[in-house]
Amino acid sequence: MxxxxxxxxxxxxxxxxxxxxxxxxxxxxxxxxxxxxxxxxxxxxxxxxxxxxxxxxxxxxxxxxxxxxxxxxxxxxxxxxxxxxxxxxxxxxxxxxxxxxxxxxxxxxxxxxxxxxxxxxxxxxxxxxxEEEQYRRLVVDELQHRLKNKSSTIHAVLHQALQDRPEVWDRIDHRIRALSATDDLIARVDGYGCDIRDMLRSELGPYGHVRFNLNGEQLFLPAKLAVSLALIFHELATNAGKYGAFSSPRGFLQVSWTVDDGRLNVTWDETEGPAIEAIGEAGFGTKLLKSALRPFDGKTEISYLKTGIHCTMQCQVPPG
Structure with missing residues (x-):
């Protein structure tokens, strides 16, 4: 029956x-x-x-x-x-x-x-x-697993190489761990989303928590927008570490955000960084900053001030 x-x-x-x-x-x-x-x-x-x-x-x-x-x-x-x-x-x-x-x-x-x-x-x-989604997730999970193993291997190699220089190891250990945490965060937001403050702390943590200030209310970002913003923050933080506020002993970063009528406004403001003498031709990072928020009816504007980079981001927050 x-x-x-x-x-x-x-x-x-x-x-x-x-x-x-x-x-x-x-x-x-x-x-x-x-x-x-x-x-x-x-x-x-x-x-x-x-x-x-x-x-x-x-x-x-x-x-x-x-x-x-x-x-x-x-x-x-x-x-x-x-x-x-x-x-x-x-x-x-x-x-x-x-x-x-x-x-x-x-x-x-x-x-x-x-x-x-x-x-x-x-x-x-x-x-x-x-079936294609299941295969994609299988491939992504395998790639993330291999990247995590590679990060662990690099961490172990550096630790072994710097055993006789503990002061150097102490300075880079927490940064490597913070970068790995950022990778894990990006992997998680692909499915669930995350809080913008957690994302910024994970990305900026390697440069020292006294080097930046976060100002904004709790805001949970949907997965797709979180991934795009994570890429933008990573690019800005990398530039700050190489050429901006984090490359100077007194450099400081202020990140603030607000949400008005469903639109997110983020301000990235660097101060006390080295003077920007010349701006080269736009590379991949600049193109990424300009285009990453377009799918969310957004835009990114960058100003190179004497005090440092000033960047504003605006976009629509999609429903979670």
Missing amino acids: TKLFEEFKQGWQGVSQPSTLFATGFALFCLVLATATRFGLAQIRPDVFFTPYFPAVFFATAFGGFRTGIATAIASGALGVLVNFSGAEVDPARFALLMIFWTVCGIVIWGVAHYRALVAQQREVSKRLI
């Missing part, structure tokens, strides 16, 4: 085609039910010959496919002509109603069969997309 119910469920949902015997049995059940309904209606309206069979044709087609629907329509027409529940004789008018009935049944069968085909096609596309 459970097997029959499962076969019925899969056939009705269009997952698989039911067996010919099962489809025929279901069509016969629909015909019997429609005929019984017609008998009941005949007690009130004797001239109802074909109307009760429309649901039978519809359900038989939806379950067994267009062939079952055509067979049910032919059988329904024959029953409507040959079976009488009153003293009415078969006349040309009934044959005219039969032609109309079969015409409407043809439209119904075509519509149901077309819908079944579309559903089957969408189900196949969804199945393929799910």
Whole structure:
């Protein structure tokens, strides 16, 4: 019984085609039910010959496919002509109603069969997309695992090489760990999102927590926006470490953010950094900063001031 119910469920949902015997049995059940309904209606309206069979044709087609629907329509027409529940004789008018009935049944069968085909096609596309997503996640997880192993190997090699220079190791150990934490954070936000403050602390931590100040309310970023902002913050922090505020002993960074009417405004303000003498041609990092927020109706503007880089970011916060 459970097997029959499962076969019925899969056939009705269009997952698989039911067996010919099962489809025929279901069509016969629909015909019997429609005929019984017609008998009941005949007690009130004797001239109802074909109307009760429309649901039978519809359900038989939806379950067994267009062939079952055509067979049910032919059988329904024959029953409507040959079976009488009153003293009415078969006349040309009934044959005219039969032609109309079969015409409407043809439209119904075509519509149901077309819908079944579309559903089957969408189900196949969804199945393929799910398989591709599972494969992508498998590849990403494997890549993240290998990157984590490589980071651990680099950490171990440096520790071994600097065993006789503990003061140097103490200065770089926490930075390597913070960079690894940032990589883990980016990996996690791909699926869930994260808080902007946690992201900034993870990215800026290697440069010392007294070198920056974060000003803004708690804000949870959806996954896609979090990844884009993580890339931007990483690029800005790297530049600050090489050429900006973090490359100077007295350099300081102020990052603040607000949300107004669903739009995020972030300000990156460096002070006490080395003077910027010349600005070279825009490289990959600059192009990344300019384009990363476009999918969120956003933009990034960078100003090279005497006190340091001043960067503003604006974008729409998508629903989580």
